[in-house]
Amino acid sequence: MTDTGSTTRRLRRTMMAAAAAVLMAGSASAGVVKIGLLAPLTGPASADGQEFQRGAQLAIDEVNAAGGIGGNTFELVVGDVKDQSSGNVTSAVERLLGDADVHMMLTGYASLTNFEIDNMAEAEMPYMLAATSQQTRDIIAPNPDKYMCCWSWTPSFDAYNTDVTAFAENLAAEGKLKLAHKTVAIISSDNAYSKTISEGMKKTFGAKGWTVTVDEMVPFGEVTDWRSILAKVRQNPPEVVINTDYLPGNSASFLNQFLEQPTKSLVFLQYAPSVPEFVQLTGKKSDGVIYDLLGGSLVSPKNPRAEEVATKFKARYNVESGTYGVALYEMVNIYFDALRKVGDPADHKAIMKALGETDKPTVAGRLKFDPATHLAMQGDDYIPITFFQIWDGKRALISPAKYATDSFKLQPWMQ
Known part of the structure; x- marks a missing residue:
């Protein structure tokens, strides 16, 4: 000091x-x-x-x-x-x-x-x-x-590092998502939060037999153009696309540019969609987006x-x-x-x-x-990891089952 x-x-x-x-x-x-x-x-x-x-x-x-x-x-x-x-x-x-x-x-x-x-x-x-x-x-x-x-x-x-993999595999087991090749693109930002989570995700996906088709990191700060990275994603379309940049403006730009030429991939965005600004910046384009939270609000009849x-x-x-x-x-x-x-x-x-x-x-x-x-303390009886999906500007709690108020629906660009 x-x-x-x-x-x-x-x-x-x-x-x-x-x-x-x-x-x-x-x-x-x-x-x-x-x-x-x-x-x-x-x-x-x-x-x-x-x-x-x-x-x-x-x-x-x-x-x-x-x-x-x-x-x-x-x-x-x-x-x-x-x-x-x-x-x-x-x-x-x-x-x-x-x-x-x-x-x-x-x-x-x-x-x-x-x-x-x-x-x-x-x-x-x-x-x-x-x-x-x-x-x-x-x-x-x-x-x-x-x-x-x-x-x-x-x-x-730790749940951020592991539970997205489990979430996708559970959807496949339930017949709600096709995972023919188990491929994932992971994009991150060079900051302690986003980088720690993306590195943990890569280890988990690798241990579960997935192939990481794109592994990219952008400098921390405002990012307005994701098109060069998205071009790499589109060369070999993965079954899951993840961006762990937590800034809502960056995440909104990523989604908007992804949807210019979407691949039939499950899109998961870390944290940013929970911020009201994200939906303001994306409007209807945010429909179907999935994110998760630790310490997020459990708006449920059980809470x-x-x-x-x-x-x-x-x-x-x-x-x-x-x-x-x-x-x-x-x-x-x-x-x-x-x-x-x-x-x-x-x-x-x-x-x-x-x-x-x-x-x-x-x-x-x-x-x-x-x-x-x-x-x-973490867990379904304490602070659980929660998954949400956005529809019509509203955030539906879709996991864990103990608190869920809705169920997963196929994202519009995957249909």
């Missing part, structure tokens, strides 16, 4: 000590508690950043309207991580950590490598994050006690919490929530649960412990943390 970072942390510890002295009279004392949010409010992922902010603000406004907690009300302060570069993330992290009134930090994703976890551990700052859980596990698992600060809304990404929170979000903002709007709403409420249990927002160690003890139903399923990795 830079000397500036060390100075910031020393200043914060001094300010926190002074604040603790003021609070020694025995109560948390009435005041405004700040919740720090790391979000890409500008740059190519700004649609997600806006979702983070909306979901977190909704939860804060609700608790403030109900009188706060223990005499405290809450304020959201945002650090814009912009393009998620290390410099921009570090700047946002240090600014928020330098504010002695910030007693909780959270994000959907900030750096993608999650290096800021070490900042939170050193500052003893409670922190909840989502996305890139492979990187979270790699940081925390070697010494989980060192990172009692930090807890992940999303479970292990009424998801419908409840989605309805609140739509009523407040007049737009449907993507993955992160409702997730950040829940993450803020998890902090509120911990604070009600602890009482004092300045008692960060107790808040961290209470966060780790979370076990409750959420929009994504039952949230309980693995003490060895600090990731949410």
